[in-house]
Amino acid sequence: xxxxxxxxxxxxxxxxxxxxxxxxxxxxxxxxxxxxxxxxxxxxxxxxxxxxxxxxxxxxxxxxxxxxxxxxxxxxxxxxxxxxxxxxxxxxxxxxxxxxxxxxxxxxxxxxxxxxxxxxxxxxxxxxxxxxxxxxxxxxxxxxxxxxxxxxxxxxxxxxxxxxxxxxxxxxxxxxxxxxxxxxxxxxxxxxxxxxxxxxxxxxxxxxxxxxxxxxxxxxxxxxxxxxxxxxxxxxxxxxxxxxxxxxxxxxxxxxxxxxxxxxxxxxxxxxxxxxxxxxxxxxxxxxxxxxxxxxxxxxxxxxxxxxxxxxxxxxxxxxxxxxxxxxxxxxxxxxxxxxxxxxxxxxxxxxxxxxxxxxxxxxxxxxxxxxxxxxxxxxxxxxxxxxxxxxxxxxxxxxxxxxxxxxxxxxxxxxxxxxxxxxxxxxxxx
Numbered sequence: 001x002x003x004x005x006x007x008x009x010x011x012x013x014x015x016x017x018x019x020x021x022x023x024x025x026x027x028x029x030x031x032x033x034x035x036x037x038x039x040x041x042x043x044x045x046x047x048x049x050x051x052x053x054x055x056x057x058x059x060x061x062x063x064x065x066x067x068x069x070x071x072x073x074x075x076x077x078x079x080x081x082x083x084x085x086x087x088x089x090x091x092x093x094x095x096x097x098x099x100x101x102x103x104x105x106x107x108x109x110x111x112x113x114x115x116x117x118x119x120x121x122x123x124x125x126x127x128x129x130x131x132x133x134x135x136x137x138x139x140x141x142x143x144x145x146x147x148x149x150x151x152x153x154x155x156x157x158x159x160x161x162x163x164x165x166x167x168x169x170x171x172x173x174x175x176x177x178x179x180x181x182x183x184x185x186x187x188x189x190x191x192x193x194x195x196x197x198x199x200x201x202x203x204x205x206x207x208x209x210x211x212x213x214x215x216x217x218x219x220x221x222x223x224x225x226x227x228x229x230x231x232x233x234x235x236x237x238x239x240x241x242x243x244x245x246x247x248x249x250x251x252x253x254x255x256x257x258x259x260x261x262x263x264x265x266x267x268x269x270x271x272x273x274x275x276x277x278x279x280x281x282x283x284x285x286x287x288x289x290x291x292x293x294x295x296x297x298x299x300x301x302x303x304x305x306x307x308x309x310x311x312x313x314x315x316x317x318x319x320x321x322x323x324x325x326x327x328x329x330x331x332x333x334x335x336x337x338x339x340x341x342x343x344x345x346x347x348x349x350x351x352x353x354x355x356x357x358x359x360x361x362x363x364x365x366x367x368x369x370x371x372x373x374x375x376x377x378x379x380x381x382x383x384x385x386x387x388x389x390x391x392x393x394x395x396x397x398x399x400x401x402x403x404x405x406x407x408x409x410x411x412x413x414x415x416x417x418x419x420x421x422x423x424x425x426x427x428x429x430x431x
Contacts, residue, residue, distance in 0.1 A: 002174055003140050010115045034095070037110040040121035049107045050125055055086040057128035059111060059142075062094040063316060064342065065134040068157055068212050070101055071219070072134070075420045077105070086126045088112070093278070097317045114139035123149065130426060135159045143181040152426045154184040156419050157212045160195055161361060168199050176200035184426050186419045188214075188412075189364060207422055210415030214344050214365060216406070217413060221349045223324035229301050230325060233308060240269050240392055243326035245319055245346060246276040250336030252284045256291045258385045259310070266392055272322060274313040276332060276341065281314035288312070323349040328391050328398070330384065331355035340366065343375065347409060352401035354378060354387055365408070374405030 036042070042050075056076075060069040066089055077083050087102060088111040089095050098108040112122040119141040130152045131142070136159055146153045160168075168175050179200040187193060188211040197203050227237050242262065244255045252273055259271045271293070275284055281297065288295050288310060295310040298318075313322060323329060329346040331353055333339050340359030343366075347353060354376045359366035369375035376391070378384045391398050 002177070003144060006140055007116045010113075014113070014115075033092075034110055038113055040112050040118040040125075042109070042125055046107065046109060047125065050086060050127070053082075053084050054127050054129045055084045055107070057086045057088065057126050057131045058134065059088045059132070059137065060094065060098075060134040061089065061111075061137060062091040063097050064213075065089070066094045066098045066101075067320075069132075069134050070098070070106075071215075072132075072156065072212055072416060072419065073106065075218070075416050076423065079420060079424060086128065093316050100317060114141045116141050119145055123151075130154065130423070132156055132423065136164075138178050138182065140178055143178050147181040152183040153181055154186070154423060154426055155182050156184075156186045156423070157415075158185050158187045158192065158196065159361075160192065162363075163360075165195060165199075172199070184422055186422060188415075207418075209418040209422070210412035211365075212416050212419060213342055214409055214412040215415040216344070216348050216409045217416060219320070219345065219348045221321045221324040221345070223321060225318070226322045226325045229298070229311075232301055233296065233311070235270055237325050240266055240327045241272060241325060242269055242328050242330070242388065242392075243272040243274070243322065243351075244330045245274050245323065245332055246341035247273055247330075247332035248276055248337035249280070251332055252288060253291065254335060254381050254384075255330065256288050256293055256310075258381060258388060260292070261385050262389055262392065263309075265389060269309075269392070271310040272313065272326065273310065274319050274322065274332075278314050278316055281312060285312050285314075320345045320349070323351050326351050328388055329353045330388075331359075334358045335380070335384070343369070343405075344409060347374070347402065347405040350402050350406075352376075352391055352398040353405065354384065354391070356380075356384070368408050369405055372404045372408050374401060374408050376401070 058069050058073060060066045069087060073085050085106045087098055087106050087108050089098055090111045095108060095110060102108050112118045123145050128151055131146050133155045135157050138155060143153055176199065182201055183205060185196050185201050185206045186209045187196060187206060190208045193206045193208055196206050230237050242259060244251065252275065255273060263269050275281060285295055285297055293310040294308045295312055296308040297312045297314045299314050323346040329351045331341050331343045333341045335356035338358040339361040340355060342362060343353045343355065355366065357377060357379050370377050376387050378387045
């Protein structure tokens, strides 16, 4: 009955949220490409690619989840050479990244809307032998159709923020049946087991394996391209570089202020800013130039005519490699915004990290890093300036931060391999 009401109300919900969705798509761009896939319409090329064999359906919402998915399926391919994957993603940035990085045995398509006829059409096209959801989004119709067709459904790298847990508990009667259909839930910490069990998942199906996102294996950056770009700009890679990764509104101006203060003591300092949403790049560039920075965008580097002290990364999928050239990394969405971004790639690149007080989405990891002396957590712009200056002066302190942070990540080492083993057994148990 609940799902019937859900499907009856779904078209009206689409109409209500459509204007905001359209604005977001227009802002991010590339919304026309494959747009019909969201409604279950697929061209002949896509149909041919997916008709060759049964596929493992992997769903990843956006860029972060796509990176996890690609890492996971690459490991799966090693033990399952015949593996074919249909990778669905929701955002245009996630779609662009997936298409750019996916090998030919992965077909990238947009996530179908969770409306019964649309989702049923997607299942008929993909013909999955299992469905793997990365981190979140257990949609009612997706889980119901998988359950009815006896297709195993797994949630990997399961993430449950305090806010989401409170919301799920509030609507427990509505979501419980959804979670009960999960055949496997891979959680990041042992203490997560009881939380997922309280939401309706059978205890026997919950496995604490660590975090794929925090697993330091096979996440090495490739610094050659960033170094080449810096050389084009006339920037010596040995020069001190302050990098702000995955920044959110307000943080770019804040970093500009910190940078200008630091330049009084470190006149050779270079600033790199990588916004979380590249569609904001033009506005960010204009604002930072107004603040007095000599800025060049990554996409304009080949035409760079003059000296610059700031590089804006207006491209996607490159940040992991850019961390490797930084002297010091600030993790975005932690000072002027709430939630925080993932610090793991910077740590794996052997770079010291600092972040603000708002790391709610990575609270457990952030707490562990700070407690172990693997990261520093200033509370405001003044604190960030003091912290950054201290680390730029003291190379030994930077080395200690990296060493301690690596020790924290080692607790998650092998999470990807453990998840792959459980997924292989899941398919074998229902084959």
